[in-house]
Amino acid sequence: MELRLYDTASREKRPFVPLDPGNVRMYVCGPTVYDFAHIGNARPVIVFDLLFRLLRHVYGADHVTYVRNITDVDDKINARAARDFPGLPLNEAIRKVTEVTANQFHSDTAALGSLPPTFEPRATDFVLPRLDGKADMVTLILQLIARGHAYEAGGEVLFDTQSMPDYGALSGRKLDEQLAGARVAVDAHKKNPADFVLWKQSSADEPGWDSPWGRGRPGWHIECSAMSAAYLGDVFDIHGGGLDLIFPHHENEIAQSRCAHGTSVMANYWLHNGFLEVEGAKMSKSLGNFVTIRDLLADWPGEVLRLNMLKMHYRSPADWTVKGLEESAKTLDDWYRVAADAPGEQPAPAIVAALLDDINTPLMIAELHALRGRAASGSESDRAAFAGSLRYFGFLSDTAAQWEARKQQARGVDAAKVESLIDERTAARARKDFKESDRLRDELVAMGVVLKDGKGADGKPVTTWEIAR
Numbered sequence: 096m097e098l099r100l101y102d103t104a105s106r107e108k109r110p111f112v113p114l115d116p117g118n119v120r121m122y123v124c125g126p127t128v129y130d131f132a133h134i135g136n137a138r139p140v141i142v143f144d145l146l147f148r149l150l151r152h153v154y155g156a157d158h159v160t161y162v163r164n165i166t167d168v169d170d171k172i173n174a175r176a177a178r179d180f181p182g183l184p185l186n187e188a189i190r191k192v193t194e195v196t197a198n199q200f201h202s203d204t205a206a207l208g209s210l211p212p213t214f215e216p217r218a219t220d221f222v223l224p225r226l227d228g229k230a231d232m233v234t235l236i237l238q239l240i241a242r243g244h245a246y247e248a249g250g251e252v253l254f255d256t257q258s259m260p261d262y263g264a265l266s267g268r269k270l271d272e273q274l275a276g277a278r279v280a281v282d283a284h285k286k287n288p289a290d291f292v293l294w295k296q297s298s299a300d301e302p303g304w305d306s307p308w309g310r311g312r313p314g315w316h317i318e319c320s321a322m323s324a325a326y327l328g329d330v331f332d333i334h335g336g337g338l339d340l341i342f343p344h345h346e347n348e349i350a351q352s353r354c355a356h357g358t359s360v361m362a363n364y365w366l367h368n369g370f371l372e373v374e375g376a377k378m379s380k381s382l383g384n385f386v387t388i389r390d391l392l393a394d395w396p397g398e399v400l401r402l403n404m405l406k407m408h409y410r411s412p413a414d415w416t417v418k419g420l421e422e423s424a425k426t427l428d429d430w431y432r433v434a435a436d437a438p439g440e441q442p443a444p445a446i447v448a449a450l451l452d453d454i455n456t457p458l459m460i461a462e463l464h465a466l467r468g469r470a471a472s473g474s475e476s477d478r479a480a481f482a483g484s485l486r487y488f489g490f491l492s493d494t495a496a497q498w499e500a501r502k503q504q505a506r507g508v509d510a511a512k513v514e515s516l517i518d519e520r521t522a523a524r525a526r527k528d529f530k531e532s533d534r535l536r537d538e539l540v541a542m543g544v545v546l547k548d549g550k551g552a553d554g555k556p557v558t559t560w561e562i563a564r
């Protein structure tokens with residue numbers, strides 16, 4: 096079977112043919128690091144991690160290059176730095192905000208079971224020409240000016256959208272439509288209201304770099320054009336990100352990269368994940384349904400979030416619910432029980448086949464349930480196929496005991512305390528002090544623990560426990 100991917104640019108599912116099977120190249124827009132990532136940010140992280148793992152399976156682990164950038168220059172970062180560290184010089188305050196937030200992001204994405212990308216460049220390292228000669232933003236802007244695609248006006252360098260006849264092709268927006276909707280007065284210095292900023296001046300209290308156009312800082316879009324070219328070349332295979340990035344961000348990345356390099360495409364396949372709602376509503380701080388990955392990880396192991404995300408096809412709108420999380424946790428409980436002690440590191444063919452069809456994760460999960468059925472009643476090889484499929488795609492990273500401990504930790508339950516209360520209760524029951532044993536049971540229930548009383552092989556009472564969901 097061949098890999099087929101839905102390409103936003105051609106609006107069809109197409110067979111995937113890499114430029115170089117020896118080095119398959121993918122770029123995904125990364126976070127702007129000024130605050131905790133929310134659960135909507137987790138969607139591209141998980142989806143493109145799955146594609147990264149699939150590509151590694153098909154082409155070999157050493158034959159895939161995955162770049163996801165970190166945007167560490169942005170006006171939102173400046174505002175956060177001034178707010179959180181008012182006593183520090185701005186540059187130091189900015190460094191604190193971006194370092195702390197990038198570390199949070201890394202620990203969140205690791206908890207979600209995602210592999211680190213091959214390269215994770217930071218925008219601020221690619222503003223000025225580099226000693227290693229990799230692509231940088233200032234050089235790209237100079238190329239755009241030299242080729243007649245950019246101009247200086249009002250202290251900015253702007254991309255001249257009219258210099259590119261097919262500007263707007265990715266999003267399907269026509270330049271005239273954009274003209275009609277634009278507020279001309281605000282953009283008086285622009286040749287065309289759709290023209291966008293490549294470089295802008297910085298005041299003394301804003302971060303800035305000395306450039307041919309004075310001290311300033313880059314626009315957001317040029318960052319990705321520089322960092323993708325630096326690691327993947329002028330043209331590469333896959334560019335990914337959320338649906339909300341198609342316009343203007345990806346449209347403008349394409350315009351910059353193609354016009355600077357004189358190529359007909361920037362990437363051969365454009366993949367976009369759909370929006371995510373929480374409990375049926377658009378996430379917003381005012382609605383109170385704004386959920387960070389960090390909040391969720393306090394209540395659930397990361398694998399529960401991962402499975403819950405993959406139940407929905409990446410291009411569909413997704414509804415994130417507590418009910419869905421509860422079901423995902425139950426499924427993982429069962430999978431751990433069946434497969435945690437089984438060997439296996441490689442995925443079964445049916446699992447790979449599901450993903451080859453445009454990353455069809457709902458089908459993948461249906462196939463996992465089928466495999467689970469065979470593994471529970473079948474041979475060691477069925478168990479290994481099931482366990483290997485789970486492990487290869489970022490699940491079953493623990494032993495069954497570690498999984499239980501992690502769930503308890505996530506729920507804030509102290510396992511040692513639970514065990515000691517159960518021992519006390521067993522002793523109370525043995526001396527027929529049922530009032531005390533009931534009291535201890537109530538205390539455990541209040542901690543979120545469900546008890547199961549049974550008999551051991553020796554006929555003596557045995558109490559097992561789990562966390563209530």
Ligand SMILES: [Zn+2]
Nearest residue numbers: 124319344348
């Ligand atoms: Zn980008």
